[in-house]
Every structure is written in C-alpha cells, then in structure tokens.
Amino acid sequence: MPTAIVTGATGILGREIVAALGKDPKWTKIHALSRKQTEKYPPTVKHDHVDLLASPQEIAKQLKAQNVEGEYLFFAAYMATDSEQGNSDTNGAMLQNFLDALALNGVKLKRVLLPTGGKQYGVHLGPVKCPMEESDPWIEGPGRPPNFYYTQQRILAAEGKKQGFDWVVTYPNDVVGVARGNFMNLSTALAVYAAVNKELTGELEFPGAESFYNRFDSFTYNKLHAEFSLWAILEPKCSNQGFNVNNGDVESWANMWPKLAKKFGLKIPSKQFDRPTPDQSILKLAEVTPYEDVASTNGMEGKTPRGTVTQRIDLVKWSQKKEVKEAWNKLAERDGLEKDVLEKATWGFLGFVLGRNYDVVMSMSKARKYGWTGYIDSWESLEASFDELAKEKMIPKFA
Ligand SMILES: NC(=O)c1ccc[n+]([C@@H]2O[C@H](COP(=O)([O-])OP(=O)(O)OC[C@H]3O[C@@H](n4cnc5c(N)ncnc54)[C@H](OP(=O)(O)O)[C@@H]3O)[C@@H](O)[C@H]2O)c1
Known part of the structure; x- marks a missing residue:
C-alpha cells in the first residue's frame, strides 16, 4: 500500500x-x-x-x-x-x-x-x-x-x-479550480469580475485583448x-x-464568454470591441519570441511578431476602483461572502491570461500514447469551479 x-x-x-x-x-x-x-x-x-x-x-x-x-x-x-x-x-x-x-x-x-x-x-x-x-x-x-x-x-x-x-x-x-489566497487563480478573479459587473451594469465586457478572444487556449x-x-x-x-496535462480540448473566449455571461445572468455588449478604452494597458513581451528558438528548424525564422498583453480594461486598476470596491463590499455584506476575495483575487494573472495576442495550445498526444484517457470540457470545469466558489461563500450563489 x-x-x-x-x-x-x-x-x-x-x-x-x-x-x-x-x-x-x-x-x-x-x-x-x-x-x-x-x-x-x-x-x-x-x-x-x-x-x-x-x-x-x-x-x-x-x-x-x-x-x-x-x-x-x-x-x-x-x-x-x-x-x-x-x-x-x-x-x-x-x-x-x-x-x-x-x-x-x-x-x-x-x-x-x-x-x-x-x-x-x-x-x-x-x-x-x-x-x-x-x-x-x-x-x-x-x-x-x-x-x-x-x-x-x-x-x-x-x-x-x-x-x-x-x-x-x-x-x-x-489552471481552473478553487484555492484560497494562492498566487495564480483564474476562476476566482473571473467570477468576481462577473459578480461585480452584475451589480454595476448588468453587462459582461471582455476585459482582455480583441486579438485573443478568437484565439485558442488550453486549460487544466x-x-x-x-x-x-x-x-x-x-x-x-x-x-x-x-x-x-490539459483538459483535452482547446477553447476560445469567443466560445466561453457567452456561457460565462449566461451563468451570471449578464449581457455581452454586441459591439464590445468598439467601445472606448480609457483604462487600457499594453505590455510588450520579450523582443525575441520563444517561437524563434525553433523557427530555424521549421522555416519560420523572423516571422513571429513580438508578443503583447493588451487589457482593454486593466484588471488591477479595475479592482482598485472606488465603485468596484463599493459594489463588492455591498454584495459581500448582503450575501454573507468572504470580504477579502476581491482584494486577494489575482487580477494581474487574469489580465495576462486574457490579454495575449497568440495561441496557447498544448499537445496531449504523449500522455495519451502512455495510456492516459482523462478529459473534461473546459467550460464545464470552469462552471464546476464557480459552483464550488459559491458553495464556499466566496461569490454569490446562483439562482
Ligand atoms: N495556478 C496556475 O494557474 C498554474 C498554472 C500553471 C502552472 N502552475 C504551477 O503549478 C505549481 C504549483 O502552483 P500552484 O498555483 O498550485 O500554487 P499555489 O496555489 O500558490 O499554492 C502554493 C502552495 O505552496 C505552499 N507554500 C508556499 N510557500 C511555502 C513555504 N515557504 N513552505 C512550505 N509551503 C509553502 C502554500 O501554502 P502556505 O503558504 O500555507 O505555506 C500552498 O500550499 C507551480 O509551479 C506553478 O507555477 C500553476
């Protein structure tokens, strides 16, 4: 044993x-x-x-x-x-x-x-x-x-x-899931962003890059x-x-954002990427892309543009706004939630995850060849995490 x-x-x-x-x-x-x-x-x-x-x-x-x-x-x-x-x-x-x-x-x-x-x-x-x-x-x-x-x-x-x-x-x-006070937590920050927007506007505007909305990510x-x-x-x-070790699918926010909006009872602005962006931030990543390290072997030398992280709504700044803090405090008070969830959520990490201008797709072939058969639909893993967060009183319960 x-x-x-x-x-x-x-x-x-x-x-x-x-x-x-x-x-x-x-x-x-x-x-x-x-x-x-x-x-x-x-x-x-x-x-x-x-x-x-x-x-x-x-x-x-x-x-x-x-x-x-x-x-x-x-x-x-x-x-x-x-x-x-x-x-x-x-x-x-x-x-x-x-x-x-x-x-x-x-x-x-x-x-x-x-x-x-x-x-x-x-x-x-x-x-x-x-x-x-x-x-x-x-x-x-x-x-x-x-x-x-x-x-x-x-x-x-x-x-x-x-x-x-x-x-x-x-x-x-x-990584999708629940933990308290950790350094990289995508699910909690997403859920708090949605819950506060429900209080403030009833709309769910994508805070990341337009270029990433239709690109692909692999979640675990x-x-x-x-x-x-x-x-x-x-x-x-x-x-x-x-x-x-990924879920076994690839996903885009174009596919999952409407599901997120529905889960929280929110509406996506129909022309969300035409809206003004007074709170935008743009971060340039390494001058030489990681792709360059293999580019000489697949004939793509010098062809991959530098990476950027564009947050149409910079989430660190958003989380520190007076109206956001007030809305969260009101919500936390009303629904008996843990007060420090807004402050502890990892906004910089979520901003990075949503703001990239390149795909992040991992192959699961090796694990499968070794005998691994596990799989979960990425949206379902996010939804299960939101339900768990609600059960643990970190976000409001769903109707
Ligand atoms: N989270 C993601 O989205 C993600 C994505 C891809 C890869 N990863 C990688 O996965 C690995 C694990 O990360 P994670 O996100 O699961 O970490 P995490 O949620 O931040 O948890 C870190 C754990 O380490 C413990 N710890 C921290 N400092 C310690 C110390 N000095 N002595 C003993 N224990 C200590 C913490 O508990 P105490 O503070 O109580 O000690 C906690 O249990 C990392 O390599 C990370 O880069 C994470």
Missing part, C-alpha cells in the same frame, strides 16, 4: 492531489504539508506544518518530530517572487531543501512528481510554436531570463540519480490534474518523463 507526502497541500494543484489521495483507499497514509492549514482532511490525511525555506537540517528536525515519511512525493509547493531570478532561487531552494531533509532523515523515495506549467515553453515571454510538445527545446541561454521550472527539473534529475528515486514532471496550463482543471498525478506516479511507463 503506497504512502505519500504532498507539499503545497493547500495550493490550487496540491489541495486536489491531497483530496484525491484521501478518497483513494489504496493510499493508506498521506502527509499534507504547508505553512498554514486551511482544510479539513479525511482520516488517512495528516496535515503538518513546514517552512520549505528553512535549512534542510531544520526541516529534517521538523519532519522527524511530526513523523513525516512516505514513498511517493508530490511537490506542489510554490512561492511567487517579483523576478524570474527570485522565482528560480526561491523555488529551487524549496525543492532542494526538502529533498535534502528527507535524505537526512533516511527517507527512501520511490518517485517524485513535480507540477510545473506552461512557462516550460516560454508562454510568459510571447508567441510559442503550437501545439507545444514535451520534446520542444527549453527556452534558455543568452538573452533569456532564468526559468524556475528548469532549475527545479535539474535538481530533481540530479537528486533522483543520487538518492535512487525516479520522477514525473507535469506541465499544466491556466485542478481535479483532472490530480487524477493524472495519481495515475502517473504509479505507472511504470511514466518513469523520468514530462507530460502536458
């Missing part, structure tokens, strides 16, 4: 891995780790506190005192900083410290699963070659910023060799990612492999 440790147990990806392990009778002992505890757990799950930025010796001491051990590690802890160098240093250190601490305690891991994401392909830097495939080259070298996923994957491979475990890396993208439902993780960590064929 396998036993597990999950770091980042309260995060948007980690909490669903813990929930899935807790429901599966095959997993007899699960240690859920984070600095704060925000969840109630089934009897097979024990939550322990650990700060992964402490020294390996200090972490080892804490783990020993809490009897933390296991054969399978899901490393879903994540900390955002304000620079790519900071992300690399911090998230690299958290993984290295934890693996060192387990080794100090003599814990013998069999396999480690590390969730990373679309930054693997440079989706944060501009246009990428689509669909993205796991065999695509890493976007690094002169002129490229550090990438914390590469730092973590190098640590994982080196420690695996040293300590005798193997590993699996997942590449989810634009956190519950589907958890299912994949439980499968891949035990599947012998997945040893030392990286996998895109």
Whole structure:
C-alpha cells in the first residue's frame, strides 16, 4: 500500500492531489504539508506544518518530530517572487531543501512528481510554436531570463540519480479550480469580475485583448490534474518523463464568454470591441519570441511578431476602483461572502491570461500514447469551479 507526502497541500494543484489521495483507499497514509492549514482532511490525511525555506537540517528536525515519511512525493509547493531570478532561487531552494531533509532523515523515495506549467515553453515571454510538445527545446541561454521550472527539473534529475528515486514532471496550463489566497487563480478573479459587473451594469465586457478572444487556449482543471498525478506516479511507463496535462480540448473566449455571461445572468455588449478604452494597458513581451528558438528548424525564422498583453480594461486598476470596491463590499455584506476575495483575487494573472495576442495550445498526444484517457470540457470545469466558489461563500450563489 503506497504512502505519500504532498507539499503545497493547500495550493490550487496540491489541495486536489491531497483530496484525491484521501478518497483513494489504496493510499493508506498521506502527509499534507504547508505553512498554514486551511482544510479539513479525511482520516488517512495528516496535515503538518513546514517552512520549505528553512535549512534542510531544520526541516529534517521538523519532519522527524511530526513523523513525516512516505514513498511517493508530490511537490506542489510554490512561492511567487517579483523576478524570474527570485522565482528560480526561491523555488529551487524549496525543492532542494526538502529533498535534502528527507535524505537526512533516511527517507527512501520511490518517485517524485513535480507540477510545473506552461512557462516550460516560454508562454510568459510571447508567441510559442503550437501545439507545444514535451520534446520542444527549453527556452534558455543568452538573452533569456532564468526559468524556475528548469532549475527545479535539474535538481530533481540530479537528486533522483543520487538518492535512487525516479520522477514525473507535469506541465499544466491556466489552471481552473478553487484555492484560497494562492498566487495564480483564474476562476476566482473571473467570477468576481462577473459578480461585480452584475451589480454595476448588468453587462459582461471582455476585459482582455480583441486579438485573443478568437484565439485558442488550453486549460487544466485542478481535479483532472490530480487524477493524472495519481495515475502517473504509479505507472511504470511514466518513469523520468514530462507530460502536458490539459483538459483535452482547446477553447476560445469567443466560445466561453457567452456561457460565462449566461451563468451570471449578464449581457455581452454586441459591439464590445468598439467601445472606448480609457483604462487600457499594453505590455510588450520579450523582443525575441520563444517561437524563434525553433523557427530555424521549421522555416519560420523572423516571422513571429513580438508578443503583447493588451487589457482593454486593466484588471488591477479595475479592482482598485472606488465603485468596484463599493459594489463588492455591498454584495459581500448582503450575501454573507468572504470580504477579502476581491482584494486577494489575482487580477494581474487574469489580465495576462486574457490579454495575449497568440495561441496557447498544448499537445496531449504523449500522455495519451502512455495510456492516459482523462478529459473534461473546459467550460464545464470552469462552471464546476464557480459552483464550488459559491458553495464556499466566496461569490454569490446562483439562482
Ligand atoms: N495556478 C496556475 O494557474 C498554474 C498554472 C500553471 C502552472 N502552475 C504551477 O503549478 C505549481 C504549483 O502552483 P500552484 O498555483 O498550485 O500554487 P499555489 O496555489 O500558490 O499554492 C502554493 C502552495 O505552496 C505552499 N507554500 C508556499 N510557500 C511555502 C513555504 N515557504 N513552505 C512550505 N509551503 C509553502 C502554500 O501554502 P502556505 O503558504 O500555507 O505555506 C500552498 O500550499 C507551480 O509551479 C506553478 O507555477 C500553476
């Protein structure tokens, strides 16, 4: 009977891995780790506190005192900083410290699963070659910023060799689901945007780029990612492999925005992209697109224009407007909602997700060839997340 440790147990990806392990009778002992505890757990799950930025010796001491051990590690802890160098240093250190601490305690891991994401392909830097495939080259070298996923994957491979475990890396993208106080949460911000607009105008204007409205994105439902993780960590064929983990469809906002409007009882302005944009912001991405790194091999050299993120309504500024705060406070008061949801929602992240001028399509072929059959309709995953947010009193209930 396998036993597990999950770091980042309260995060948007980690909490669903813990929930899935807790429901599966095959997993007899699960240690859920984070600095704060925000969840109630089934009897097979024990939550322990650990700060992964402490020294390996200090972490080892804490783990020993809490009897933390296991054969399978899901490393879903994540900390955002304000620079790519900071992300690399911090998230690299958290993984290295934890693996060192387990080794100090003599814990013998069999396999480690590390969730990373679309930054693997440079989706944060501009246009990428689509669909993205796991065999695509890493976007690094002169002129490229550090990438914390590469730092973590190098640590994982080196420690695996040293300590005798193997590993699996997942590449989810634009994760859909519920979590409290996390760094990248698309569903909560979307739901709050819609709920406030219902109070203010009854209209749902797309705040992102007109160019992205009809382009394609790949989403990852956190519950589907958890299912994949439980499968891949035990599947012998997945040893030392990286996998895109998406819902299995591609979606556009042109398709999902009307569904969102209907769900919240709102109307989309018929000529929404002809409206004036006094609160627009435009961010230019890397001068050399990630696509350029493969362009010499597919004859597209110099052909991909620089990426931009255009927010027709800049969402960080929108969330700080007096009328928005007043509308949210009124709504929260009236419906008994958590007051700080507006402030904690990740507006910069949602603005980025909606504002790009390029497709973000990941291939699921490799996972399917290895035997994965999971799928969920992306709109249905968003709708399920909105229903969960309403149940947890983070947004108003639906009629
Ligand atoms: N969210 C997305 O849309 C998305 C998309 C693609 C990829 N990803 C990737 O998925 C991975 C996991 O991210 P996530 O979004 O699931 O993270 P998240 O929701 O922000 O959760 C982070 C988790 O790490 C824990 N943590 C943070 N600092 C810690 C520390 N010093 N010591 C111990 N635990 C700590 C947090 O709990 P405490 O603060 O209580 O410790 C929390 O449980 C990251 O690599 C991320 O880049 C995310």
